[in-house]
Amino acid sequence: MSMVKVEDVHKQFGDLQVLKGINFEVNPKEVVCIIGPSGSGKSTMLRCINRLERITSGKIYVEDELTENRMNGKTVEKIDPQKLANLCLDIGMVFQNFNLFPHLTVLENVTIGPTVVKKENAKITEEHAMELLEKVGMADRKDEYPARLSGGQQQRVAIARALAMNPKVMLFDEPTSALDPELVGEVLQTMKELAQEGMTMIIVTHEIGFAREVADRVIFMDDGVICEEGRPQDILLNPKEDRTKEFLNKIL
Amino acid sequence: MLTSAQWTAVWDGTLITLEITAFAIVVGCLLGVVLALGRLSKHRILRALSWFYIWFFRGTPLLLQLFMVYYAIPIIYLESTGSQLNIDPMVCAFITFSLNTTAYLAEIIRAGIESIPGGQMEAAKAIGMTYGQAMRKIIIPQTYKRLIAPVGNELVMLLKDTSLVSSIALSDLLRTTKTMANASGNWLYYLYAAAIYLFLTTLLQLGTDRLEIKLGAYEKR
Numbered sequence: 185m186s187m188v189k190v191e192d193v194h195k196q197f198g199d200l201q202v203l204k205g206i207n208f209e210v211n212p213k214e215v216v217c218i219i220g221p222s223g224s225g226k227s228t229m230l231r232c233i234n235r236l237e238r239i240t241s242g243k244i245y246v247e248d249e250l251t252e253n254r255m256n257g258k259t260v261e262k263i264d265p266q267k268l269a270n271l272c273l274d275i276g277m278v279f280q281n282f283n284l285f286p287h288l289t290v291l292e293n294v295t296i297g298p299t300v301v302k303k304e305n306a307k308i309t310e311e312h313a314m315e316l317l318e319k320v321g322m323a324d325r326k327d328e329y330p331a332r333l334s335g336g337q338q339q340r341v342a343i344a345r346a347l348a349m350n351p352k353v354m355l356f357d358e359p360t361s362a363l364d365p366e367l368v369g370e371v372l373q374t375m376k377e378l379a380q381e382g383m384t385m386i387i388v389t390h391e392i393g394f395a396r397e398v399a400d401r402v403i404f405m406d407d408g409v410i411c412e413e414g415r416p417q418d419i420l421l422n423p424k425e426d427r428t429k430e431f432l433n434k435i436l
Numbered sequence: 437m438l439t440s441a442q443w444t445a446v447w448d449g450t451l452i453t454l455e456i457t458a459f460a461i462v463v464g465c466l467l468g469v470v471l472a473l474g475r476l477s478k479h480r481i482l483r484a485l486s487w488f489y490i491w492f493f494r495g496t497p498l499l500l501q502l503f504m505v506y507y508a509i510p511i512i513y514l515e516s517t518g519s520q521l522n523i524d525p526m527v528c529a530f531i532t533f534s535l536n537t538t539a540y541l542a543e544i545i546r547a548g549i550e551s552i553p554g555g556q557m558e559a560a561k562a563i564g565m566t567y568g569q570a571m572r573k574i575i576i577p578q579t580y581k582r583l584i585a586p587v588g589n590e591l592v593m594l595l596k597d598t599s600l601v602s603s604i605a606l607s608d609l610l611r612t613t614k615t616m617a618n619a620s621g622n623w624l625y626y627l628y629a630a631a632i633y634l635f636l637t638t639l640l641q642l643g644t645d646r647l648e649i650k651l652g653a654y655e656k657r
Contacts, residue, residue, distance in 0.1 A: 236558050273564045283559035287578050287654050297563035300573050329654040342559075349563055 185248055187212050187353045187384045188233055193242035195228055196257075202228045204408035206242070210353070215385045217395035217416070220405035221431055226388040227280075229405070230355050233386070234275045246271045247352065273301070276351030280358040282338040284330040290317065290341050291326040294348045301349070309348075316344040320374050336367030340374050353384040360391060392436060396420050404428045438628065442616060449612035450632055452526070456598045456608070460533035461591055467534070468541030473571070475546045486542070493539035499600050502532045506604045525604045537594055544586045548579035581651040588644030592637050609633070 188210045195203035202225045210216050218226045231237040233244060235252070244252040251271050253261040285293050294313035298304040317323040320340040330338050339359055346354060356375065360368045372394050379385055379398050389395060395402055395416055402419040404412045404427075412425045423429050438446065474486030493501065506528045513521040552575050560570035602611035613629040616622075 234562060236561065269564065275562075277559075277562040279555060279559060279562075281555055283553075283555040285556065285559070285574055285578075296573060297565070300569050301564040329656075331655055331657050345563065 185212065186210060186245065187214070187247060188386065189243075189245040189248070190229070190233070191243040191245075193229070193232060193244065194240045195225070195232060195237065196240045202408055203232070203239070206405075206408075206410060208403060208410060208413070210384060210386055212352075212384055213382045214400045215379045215383075215398055216387070216401045216403060217399040218386065218388045218403045218405060219390070219392065219395060219431070220411075224405045225408045226405050227357050230277075230357050230386060230388050233355060234272055234277055236277075246274060273349055274352040276346030276349060276354045278339070278342050278346055278354065278356045278359050280361050282330075282335070282342045282362070284338050284342055284345070286330050289327050289329055290322060290333070293330070293341055294344050297345065297349045313344070313348055316347050317341070319347075319377070320344045321370075334367055335363045336370045339363065339371045343371075343374055343378070347378075353386065354378065356385065356387040356389070358388050358390065360389070390435065392420060392432070404431065406431070438616075445607070445612050445616075446609065446628060446632070449607055449609040450636075452601070452606060452608045453595065453598050453610075454636070455526075456529045456533050456601065457591070457595045459530050460537045460594055463530075463534035464537035464541045464590075465545075465587075467538040468545050469576070471538060471542035472545035472549060475542065476549060490539045490542055493536050494543075498532070498536050498597055499603065501536055502528065502600055502604060505532045525601070525606045528604060529598070529601045529606060533594065533598065537590065540590050541587065544583060544590065545579065547586075548583045549575055551582060552578050581648060581655070584644050584648040584651060588640060591640055591644070595636060595640065596633060 186209045190206055190208050193203055193206040194201070206225075206229055208216075218229065220226050228237060232239045232252075233246075238257075239252055239254055240257050241255045242252070243250060243254075249267070249271055250261065251263060251268060253259070253263075285296065288296060291310070291313055294316060295306075295309045298309040298312070299306060314323060314326070317326055320343055322337060322340050322344065325333065325337065330341070333341065343354075343359075359375065360371050363371065368391070372391060375385070375387070376394075376398050387395075387399070399416045401413060402416045403410055404419055404423070404425070406427045412419055412423060412428050419428065420432065423432060471486045471489060474482045475490070477483050477486075506523065506525065510521045510523060513519070549571075556574055556578065557570055560574045565573070598608060599610040601608050602614065607615070609632060610629050613625045617625040
């Protein structure tokens, strides 16, 4: 079984080809880091998996169930909306700009998903939320509003918010890119713990050190295609492709 | 000084002014949200209908709309059904002011919704919310603070504009004092109206100022 499978995915914004035939598969408990230059389509690829963007053509599977099958911008195979909604609930996402809900407290940010979407019992939801906040080290700030937190703290709350829906796979879209350098570590530490617990993770990142340490596999994307993929030590230390070498030389 | 009978008349007039204002603002907010969502809809027909509504009610004078409801509708009714229709002027005022305010509030609410960063809707969808859930729980609550100032503006305008109902024979605050001024030849009666309008708009302003601070508390660092 694969957690996420992407088959020949193309994405076009107007005349701009952002993804030009992407294929990859992520297995349960696997941690995959996607690296590559700006504009290479990494974030778009990630956003297509949970349908924040609709692909132009190709297929996407979540837990071996088809969630997208499109051709030239039109849906080929219609998926039962209820089934689709359930599959989407298995995908959690963390954004570059955190996107916490500013009008809700830290605790409410974490509980709103389960209460509104799953109509869960308030007491159980809150207990679960507190456990998650404990885990990301934010339990003592549960009644604060996001505006009063640092970027690193906001991102940790955002991780707890995503985890509250009990996802089976977590997508991270450059989770540390908007952070001050001294705040990056705490977020990466939280993500590392999550990986160690066996969460399936797909991470778009520029943190090469983190990728080397935590990833099971690294995918290097450039100009809408996957140039190279493999074990972190191979891709990051001994890349074969010139484009990978060039990119790594620039950022290291 | 006013006699006690005159005070009663002024009080009754003030009540009419307040009733129309309150009715219109409540209906306007409710319909305004619907219309704002229509303007932002993916469906072209909904967008066009909402646009048309707003275009019409903002583009024609309020007094004209009042006349149309009061005079034109009974005539159209008579022409098409052959029977008389007597509309209570108060009902006309309720209808006209609600419809008119809706158009303005819809645009205010639409701008409020559009001012919320797109990442909020994405984050709501990423935790599985539907469009409706995201609007109700995430997007619209964040607009409240931003809506207070422009809605307060609209409310103050509305309160003063209700004086137009004197033209359809409703004895609101302004018309009541006008009658007194005309009967006595003493224009000072108008000062009572001015003072009461000012008093009411001051209350509204103080109220909206406080509400704005309260609703924006979460933005404080």
